[in-house]
Amino acid sequence: MTFTFVTLFENLIAPYFEDSILKRSLDAKIIEINFENPRDYTRNKHHKVDDYQAGGGAGLLMFTQPLFDVLRHIKQQDPQAHIVFPVPAGKPFKQIDAKRLSKKEHIVFVSGRYEGIDERVIEVFGDELFSIGDYVLTGGELPSLVMCDAISRNIEGVLGNVDSLMEESFEEGLLEAPSFGKPKKYEDYEIPSEFLKGNHAKISTLKNEMSILKTQYFRPDLFCRKNIKH
Structure with missing residues (x-):
């Protein structure tokens, strides 16, 4: 299973995989993690990924171009990649989802920042939208990690004792x-x-x-x- 994290802040996610069960799973090549930074795909000279909201409103929004390009690149590399957006509007993430998604080959988590992501990105690329609770966080990295952990432990070989899942x-x-x-x-x-x-x-x-x-x-x-x- 491959997990790709689309995030501006790789260092918020990578340390979680440096210890315990998920580190052993990485070492054993049961899971693999990759990172893609939208800032690397910007076409403006200042490498901006945020802009003002159309129609006004407080806060900046992650705009379309860098996210369209990074997600198109991922889909070109792997057309079967399953793209997940952690957003407040998503359906509640549950154990049944973790078990179902553990059968996928490649899951991509797209972490929003600022006031969120331009809705067109979600409409074009989102395979599933999930929420981990009725509260607002500063970004999508924590929900992405929560879902990745829950999914990973349902992958064969990740837990030492499979009976514990029962x-x-x-x-x-x-x-x-x-x-x-x-x-x-x-x-x-x-x-x-x-x-x-x-x-x-x-x-x-x-x-x-x-x-x-x-x-x-x-x-x-x-x-x-x-x-x-x-």
């Missing part, structure tokens, strides 16, 4: 059940006794019940969507 939050529309480690008692706090008895059928039943209760408490919106009689 019990994660949102896999069945519920939050993952609480987890407990050692010791069995810390200060006055103990692990639920059923976890210590070795009966895996009962543990599985208990985990499912705890998953339902956790979802009901923390994410009633998800709980209602599941229509669980409880």
